[in-house]
Amino acid sequence: MSRATDRLKVVLNHLDRSHGAVRASFTSAQNVSYHHPQVLQYTLDTGVLTPEQRLAYEENGFILIRKLVSDQDIDRFRKEFERICKREVKVPGLVVMRDVTIAKSEYVEGEKAVTKLQDYQEDPELFRYCILPQILKYVESFTGPNIMAMHTMLINKPPDTGKKTSRHPMHQDLHYFPFRPADRIVCSWTAMEKVHRGNGCLVVLPGSHHGTLLEHDYPQWEGGVNKMYHGVRDYDPNHPRVHLEMEKGDTVFFHPLLIHGSGMNQTDGFRKAISCHYASSDCYYIDVKGTTQEIISNEVKELAAKKYGVDDSVTFQDTWALRGRLVQGDRTSM
Ligand SMILES: CCCCCCCCCCCCCC(=O)SCCNC(=O)CCNC(=O)[C@H](O)C(C)(C)COP(=O)(O)OP(=O)(O)OC[C@H]1O[C@@H](n2cnc3c(N)ncnc32)[C@H](O)[C@@H]1OP(=O)(O)O
Numbered sequence: 001m002s003r004a005t006d007r008l009k010v011v012l013n014h015l016d017r018s019h020g021a022v023r024a025s026f027t028s029a030q031n032v033s034y035h036h037p038q039v040l041q042y043t044l045d046t047g048v049l050t051p052e053q054r055l056a057y058e059e060n061g062f063i064l065i066r067k068l069v070s071d072q073d074i075d076r077f078r079k080e081f082e083r084i085c086k087r088e089v090k091v092p093g094l095v096v097m098r099d100v101t102i103a104k105s106e107y108v109e110g111e112k113a114v115t116k117l118q119d120y121q122e123d124p125e126l127f128r129y130c131i132l133p134q135i136l137k138y139v140e141s142f143t144g145p146n147i148m149a150m151h152t153m154l155i156n157k158p159p160d161t162g163k164k165t166s167r168h169p170m171h172q173d174l175h176y177f178p179f180r181p182a183d184r185i186v187c188s189w190t191a192m193e194k195v196h197r198g199n200g201c202l203v204v205l206p207g208s209h210h211g212t213l214l215e216h217d218y219p220q221w222e223g224g225v226n227k228m229y230h231g232v233r234d235y236d237p238n239h240p241r242v243h244l245e246m247e248k249g250d251t252v253f254f255h256p257l258l259i260h261g262s263g264m265n266q267t268d269g270f271r272k273a274i275s276c277h278y279a280s281s282d283c284y285y286i287d288v289k290g291t292t293q294e295i296i297s298n299e300v301k302e303l304a305a306k307k308y309g310v311d312d313s314v315t316f317q318d319t320w321a322l323r324g325r326l327v328q329g330d331r332t333s334m
């Protein structure tokens, strides 16, 4: 354990006893310059996370809560997913992505053709996930009380076709987001069935959220790579990795700078997960021109132009403002 961690522990002990007062004294103490960034930068005191959980998130950039979503809710999400795949419902704005290796094949039908649903915010049944009270309760510890659901996905990782395209390269989700501050953004990711190393569970680099946003690029994979699956160009291959094996309903909350990905699915079943990225509505949009995010912003604008038939005047920021939905509190800035 590092010195910084020891100090955090001391602070958390105090916090446990006298909550806000200690935090206030630490804020004023910031005039004294520390060699480590401010303490408790990543979580807020809402009375939901235990001191140990706050410490874990501060240190690791993720926290796993077992059995947070009920089997009944997950079964409903799964049913709705099947209805969408069978085209029994049509959802405005929804993007249905097929795996790159089967995209051009005409023979795959129904849910076996679908790798990912993106932008389900207009499907009330799936969007129930984003407003589950037990999820929002945790989310508030990262975002504060004004909460926007910014990005929604249901991932149906297919059995690998042999080309290893079912992998998701190691990346930071912030790469896709033109809003800040990063610390007021969090992803909630819930396993819809048992996920393990064999079917491509999430792989995370604990503590990588302490770093900055890194340069991303399409990985040089021989078998091809899915559209927009950018990966961190150089990350330390010796950084310890953690495989997040999870049961149905288990939920991980993670920071948008946490480097993560998922391995290939070596089973013959589809590995399902549902997720939402939340941000405080007090966040603000940034201009990504001239930054490492410029390339992805152009890719997204191009897609948006095709999808919505809009022109160049719709910005990368607009595509997010259009998709974001208020789920708690007030829509103050986003
Ligand atoms: C508003 C915009 C929304 C996007 C926001 C994203 C933000 C992400 C934030 C995420 C944060 C978290 C991080 C993340 O999650 S990162 C991953 C995020 N990925 C995406 O958002 C991709 C979403 N998918 C799509 O937009 C569509 O499904 C695409 C555009 C891919 C296909 O479109 P469509 O389904 O309508 O198909 P089509 O029949 O018209 O084919 C058109 C062409 O595309 C080829 N093709 C097909 N499938 C794939 C594939 N899988 N890989 C590569 N190419 C593919 C196809 O062969 C054809 O090529 P060609 O024959 O012309 O050569």
Ligand SMILES: Nc1ncnc2c1ncn2[C@@H]1O[C@H](COP(=O)(O)OP(=O)(O)OP(=O)(O)O)[C@@H](O)[C@H]1O
Residues within 6 Å of the ligand: 167, 168, 169, 170, 197, 203, 219, 231, 243, 260, 261, 262, 263, 264
């Ligand atoms: N060549 C690569 N370049 C970049 N990222 C990779 C590469 N190979 C694997 N990854 C990423 O590393 C993570 C782990 O994937 P991988 O399939 O290698 O599983 P694994 O953790 O090594 O498990 P196993 O050893 O059981 O295969 C995934 O996010 C995957 O996309």
Ligand SMILES: O=C(O)CCC(=O)C(=O)O
Residues within 6 Å of the ligand: 153, 155, 157, 168, 173, 202, 260, 261, 262, 273
């Ligand atoms: O479910 C997965 O494989 C992770 C996907 C992911 O990290 C993402 O879409 O941002």
Ligand SMILES: [Fe+2]
Residues within 6 Å of the ligand: 171, 172, 173, 260
């Ligand atoms: Fe991700």
Ligand SMILES: [Mg+2]
Residues within 6 Å of the ligand: none
């Ligand atoms: Mg491997």
